Amino acid sequence: MSSILPFTPPIVKRLLGWKKGEQNGQEEKWCEKAVKSLVKKLKKTGQLDELEKAITTQNINTKCITIPRSLDGRLQVSHRKGLPHVIYCRLWRWPDLHSHHELRAMELCEYAFNMKKDEVCVNPYHYQRVETPVLPPVLVPRHTEIPAEFPPLDDYSHSIPENTNFPAGIEPQGNYIPETPPPGYLSEDGETSDHQMNHSMDAGSPNLSPNPMSPAHNNLDLQPVTYCEPAFWCSISYYELNQRVGETFHASQPSMTVDGFTDPSNSERFCLGLLSNVNRNAAVELTRRHIGRGVRLYYIGGEVFAECLSDSAIFVQSPNCNQRYGWHPATVCKIPPGCNLKIFNNQEFAALLAQSVNQGFEAVYQLTRMCTIRMSFVKGWGAEYSPPEARGHAFGKVGTLSEGPRPCREIANVPRGLPGKDSSGSPEPFPAGWTGPLPRPREERDAGRQTVTSTPCWIELHLNGPLQWLDKVLTQMGSPSIRCSSVS
Incomplete structure (x- = not known):
């Protein structure tokens, strides 16, 4: 100095x-x-x-x-x-x-x-x-079930998830709402844009308060299982179509980016441009060129946020986020450039875990899926990207979500004029002046992208803290009550 x-x-x-x-x-x-x-x-x-x-x-x-x-x-x-x-x-x-x-x-x-x-x-x-809230321990009955194998998880991989655009005009109740970032989040006139959704469901935060122990558990030996923060809060794997590429990235910093550039990765950056794949096709190559600055992930105060830094949208499937808004667990949400979305909340997960313990081993085991988040770059997947004959099998109804309270402060809103919206805020797949990826060829549209493995470039996040907590709870609970048979 x-x-x-x-x-x-x-x-x-x-x-x-x-x-x-x-x-x-x-x-x-x-x-x-x-x-x-x-x-x-x-x-x-x-x-x-x-x-x-x-x-x-x-x-x-x-x-x-x-x-x-x-x-x-x-x-x-x-x-x-x-x-x-x-x-x-x-x-x-x-x-x-x-x-x-x-x-x-x-x-x-x-x-x-x-x-x-x-x-x-x-x-x-x-x-x-903002301080990370201390999560209360989960009270778990000690080994009361019959030994058996783990029950199967609900599998949405072969179903067509519904799609939704960036959720505007929705404000969850009872949760801390962080400060709204600058425009890129709200239009300059202070109004939220009107966004179209392909389903009509009531939005709002579910009742997540832990239920009291059921009478059957009142006289059991209950053991508290506490949450411990791991050294690496998440693990990230990168995929091209259905093939995993490169090594798993372990995130230790509260803020890190996944981008398409070629600098050597460090603790705050996972660069996909460095990764090679002998099976890479032209569609994957084209998509990789448009990843650009990619996505920034924040883990702050027990909450995980995803912010789209790329010039092209990112698409997120987060069961925890979907639960918050009352959507189907497999819903895929589009996040436009310059916007962010809360994709996981530890306190909500803790409340769900406390409830599920009362419902038995199988209910707790199903929460494993909530600790996995999938995210694709540039191209999405789901009902909107499926052949016409397949769209009738998508989850939920297709329609427009009725406008809720505004302004939405927890989830950033898309400013008018960004790629993906016309000047009125209505969906517009390829607006004038669009410099992003070209429209998909007819043969690709006909084939559809019904599952995440149909997208050229995507990542999978495993949230280590919640997964380790689940493991300790399941170990304490013992085994499921459903016996394993030759047809289970």
Whole structure:
């Protein structure tokens, strides 16, 4: 820092002195530019003294320190863009901060980022870090069943899942709703876009409160089984059609990306461009070119989010997410570019696990499927991608989901004009100016993509924490009551 401080004003020097963490030379220079940019803005509004007071006293009862909100909600500093409250919270409080999902505004903050006012508060002491909730242990009766083999899981792999576009206008009840990211999530006029869905089901969060132990369990020896956070929160496998390619990636960082580039993978990045496959065909090659920046996965506060960074949509099949909205477990959801979706919630899973223990071994074993999430790049699968004669066999009804409460803050909304939507927000497979993949050839449309193994490029996530928890519960429960026979 000594090499740059002689060229900085005294107020910037003092503020940089309170910076958290150590950075290399380039980061040091960027931090200095970020502080200079903020100082310049606050001088015009007379808030500089309040900023210094907040930073030096570390007091949450200081006033809001505001800067104008930009059109896209982000602040650009030296060719890098970020959300302003994240930039300055990372600078002065949490150097390991990865995403806005990790922050929650204090109740006293009048200009919190999620309020979407013309001014946004950047006082780092008006935000708090989202903590991972402690999951209560599951009470499991000790080995009460007859020894047998494991029951089969419900298999949706040979059925045609229904499809849904990005879920707008839906707000789950009773769950923490993170701050809404910048446009790319909400249209600039603040209205949510109207999105078409191919089914008509009531949306909303199911009743997930754990049931009391059934009378049959009241007199049993109950053992608490606790959740333990593993070193690697998920394992990711990459597939091309029905063939697995490359080694499994084990994610240890709370934020990581899966992209189509060729840099060597590290703990925060799984690069698919490096992987070779002698059986790769032209359709897979074309799809791989459009993966681009791919998808960013966040694991924060016991919740998993997927954010589409690619210029093409991603398609997600998450039984946990589908349960939240009352959809069929095999529903495939399309996430357009620049939007994100909560694809797993530990607390919801814990409540389901507590309920399932009361219903027996088989019910608990079925939850194994909920810990697996499938995600395809560029091309989706399901009823919309099936031959006409097969579409009648898709799960659920086909229709339009009635509009729910708005705005939807937990799930980001598609801004008008993005690929996949016309100017009115209606579905438009290939709008004017589309630079993404070309329409599928007729022979491919006729063949259809009914299952995920029909998509050129896809990944499968295994959530290690919930899976290990299930394993401990099943081990404690013993074996299923259904005997194994030659026809089971």
